[in-house]
Amino acid sequence: MEVWKTSAMRSWLLAGGAVAGALMLSACGNDDSAPPAPPPANKAPAFTSAATANVVENSSDFTYTAAATDPEGSALTFTISGGADAAAFVLSGATLKFVAVPNYDLPADANADHVYEVQLQVSDGQARTTLDLRVSVTNSKEGIALTRVATGFVDPVAIVPVPGSTSLFVAERGGAIYTLDPATGQKTLFLTLSVDTEGERGLQAIAVSPNYASDGRFYAVFSGWEGRVLITACRRQGTFLSPSCGEAVLSVAAEVHEPTNNYAASTAFGPDGKLYVVTSDGGGRRDPAGTAQSDTSILGKLLRVDNNPDPYAGASPKYYVATRIAKGFRNPRGASFTSGLLLVADRGETGKEEINLVSTANAGNYGWPAKEGTSVVLPPAPKDAIDPVIEYTRPEGGGVVGGYVYRGSVASLRDQYVFADKSGIVFSVPRSKIVAGITLGAAALERRTADFAPDQGTLGHPALFGEDLQGELYVVDAGGDVFRVRQAD
Incomplete structure (x- = not known):
């Protein structure tokens, strides 16, 4: 009996001790198995x-x-x-x-x-x-202002200064030549030539002698009847004109051609005082008559017009001689001299527009109809064909319009070659970048259309450029407005 009591007492004490120990540990709060609280998540800036x-x-x-x-x-x-x-x-x-x-x-x-x-x-x-x-x-207009100085011309084709005067000559394809006072906008009919205006024919270009104040000479390139291409010398006699455009009227070149497209021409007096004329190929797809490459045709050529040193050597007097300098042009739309070289804008047939840098001292072949720009379109191309210095793809309704290396009063334009596309784009490129043997693409051309927004009227379809005797630039819209580029106030 006593043994049983002793054993039961020992079991009770052991159980009580375990519970007490557990309670003691709980009271001390020691729980090493609980995880630490996570840090707050980083938030993105x-x-x-x-x-x-x-x-x-x-x-x-x-x-x-x-x-x-x-x-x-x-x-x-x-x-x-x-x-x-x-x-x-x-x-x-x-x-x-x-x-x-x-x-x-x-x-x-x-x-x-x-x-x-x-x-x-x-x-x-x-x-x-x-x-x-x-x-x-x-955009910044960079000091450029385009001011309308005249309006009302019909199908204008040329604007040139009159030496010894502040006036300009403005010619229309229909044969009329006007004097224009850019200060007042007053225009006065100077002369009307009889021209054939079928298709693209008509008066195409005029040039005025640098000595016009003393010799009264000027020149016209136009289409006579039956498609005859004429380069004609004229003379003003005092304040009067003879009915035939002056007693010195002579056809220094003539050629009959049937198509009625591609009759454009461009003229410019060179630093040598001689007249240079660039003619079109006379039309037809891919120049079917082969005039641009022909060494006997005057079409598709750069011609130099000289006084004949011996005009009475032949059966009849011949006062002028036309010499072929270069060939391979299709449809020139503007020519101007820079540093003794001629910049000629030539319109393509299938979409390439080009500017050629032409030496008047050396014969050159500019490729048409085998080449259009840098592309061969009618192989084989002549081995001596010269690539253009500027080339771009014609926009819808477009066609290149040749301009001038600017030498006027607007500082931001000086020494820039300014030209246009008849779709409405005005371009410029530094003259220093125009180098023989290198063709600049569209990416090199600054688009100055926003800079050339006029004060009145519209320049939606540039037709031609001109400059006065002070080097100020004029641009004429196909709709008949004449604008002058000037320094903004």
Whole structure:
């Protein structure tokens, strides 16, 4: 009996001791198996700077400062992470700049829409956020003002200065030649030539002798009846004109041709004082008569017109001699001299428009009809064919219009070759970039159309350029408006 009591007492004490120990541990709060509480999650930084920016072209001080906040206050790092125009920018810290000063007239953005797209990224070392930034470049007219000085001309084809005067001659394809006072807009009929205007025929070009004030001579290129191409010398006698355009009227070149397209011509007096005339091929697809490459035809040629040193040597007096200098032209629309070389604009047949740099001292072959621009369109091409210095693809309704290397009063245009397309685009390119043997494409041409927005009237279809004796530039719209380029007030 006593043994049983002793054993029961021992079991009770052991059980009680275990419970007491457990209660004691619980009271001490010691639980090493519980996980630690996780730290708060890092939050990504957020951009606070705008997603758009604007800059006026030619501005060298443009900067965009990227800004962002971080919830934890961590240090932030900005980088360029992408975008179609990422290469146009450089980022220093948070400051974004253009690599090259932006030019509205020569857009370098991927879409050529004057909006540069770049993606910026900000990082706090753990999380990143991006911003798609769009920087718009807006136009500056760069001091150019286009003022309408006259209106009302019908199918204008030429505008040239009158030496010894502030007046200009403006010629119409129908044969009328007017004197124009650009200060007042007053125009006065000077002479009407009898011309054939079927198709593209008619009066095509005029040139005035540098000595006009003393010799009264001027020259006209036009289509006579039955498609006869004429280069005619004329003389003003005092304040009067003889009915036949002056007693010195002579046809120095004539040729009958059946098609009625491609009768354009361009004229310019060279620094040597001689008259140069560029003629079209006379028309037809791919020059079917082969006139542009013919060494006997005057069509598709650059001609030099000289006084005949012995006019009475033949059966009848011949006062002028026309010499073929270059060949391979299709449809020239403007020619002007620069540094002793002739810039000739020539319209293509299948879409290529070109400007040729022509030496008047050496014979040259400019390729038509085998070549149009740099492309061979009717093989084989002549081995000696010379590629143009400027080439672009004609826009809808377009055609090149030759201009001048600017030497007037607008500083931003000086020494730029300014020309146009009849679709309405005005181009310019630095004269220094026009180099024989190198063909500039459309990407090298500044589009100055916005700069040439006129004060009144419209320049929707440029037809021709001219310059006065001071080197100020004129541009004439096919609708009959005459505009002068001047320095903006």
